[in-house]
Amino acid sequence: MNPQQKEDIRQRYLRVDTSNVADVLDERGLLDQGLAPEFAPYPASAGRLAGWAYTIRGQMTQYPLGGDADKMAACQGLSPGEVSVWSGDGEGICYFGELIAIGMKERGCVGALVDGGVRDVRWIAGQDYPVYARYRTPVQSIGRWKVNGCQVAVSLRGATSKFVTVNPGDFILADEDGAIVIPAVHVEPVLLAAEGLTEKERLIRVELESGLSLARALEKFGHV
Structure with missing residues (x-):
């Protein structure tokens, strides 16, 4: 798939x-792709997040203050249309803040999904760069939590399972209802089915606004 095709898919999502x-993932037997309800936009007005997963993994590690070169190197690998997906065991720790967000955006990264904390929320808000995370915290990662891998399979906390595996190249979608992971092999067929369901719901809303009862609308269009 060339870059333009990937961007077209991203825009459709x-x-x-x-x-x-x-709902489409359920129909395909992929029942545990939703992420934990704690994932939320920072700031609340961040807007939708959609893009191809670029994974970054870290762990709690004591080391001298002075920066995390591995984190900066991992971020250099980001490409346009990708979402940086952060995983690790850093409870209470901020994985990144404003300056790294700016650097990721400069590389064409379209947002971040963080199974951990973020900070500088007010300043990130000015970047038009959607971030979904499990929490916010002022506590920096430097000296506490260190990146130890990128573009590897990672585990994020799930909604209906303890963890959801995210592989590089999977698709990330997040909005007001939460965040979900679409495995790479299913990205296109799931999108087509979701677009069909979206159009069906649009037609139902038109009918309801015209005075049709919900019961009659469901008779006409079927279950949604």
Whole structure:
């Protein structure tokens, strides 16, 4: 798939809801792709997040203050249309803040999904760079939590399972209802089905606004 095709798919995903994608994944037997309800936009007005997963993994490690060269090197690998997906065991720790967000955005990264903490929320808000994370914290990672890998399979906390595996190249979608992971092999068929479901719901809303009862609308269009 060339870069333009990938961007076209990304833009189309921005027009469907995570709820419809979740329903389609259920129909395909992928029942545990939703992420934990703690994942939320920072700031609350961050908007939708959609992009191809670029994974970054870290762990709690004591080391001298002065920066995390491995974190900076990992971020250098980001490409346009990708979402940086952060995983690790750093409870209470901020994985990144404003300056790294700016650097990721400069590389064409379209947002971040963080199974951990973020800070500088007010300043990130000015970057038009959607970030979804489990919490915010002022506590920096330097000297406490260190990146130890990128573009490897990672585990993020799940909604219906303890963890959801995210592989490089999977697709990430997040909106007001939460965040969900679409495995790479399913990205295109799930999108097509979600678009069909989205159009079906649009038609139902038109009918309801015209005075049709919900019961009659469901008779006409079927279950949604």
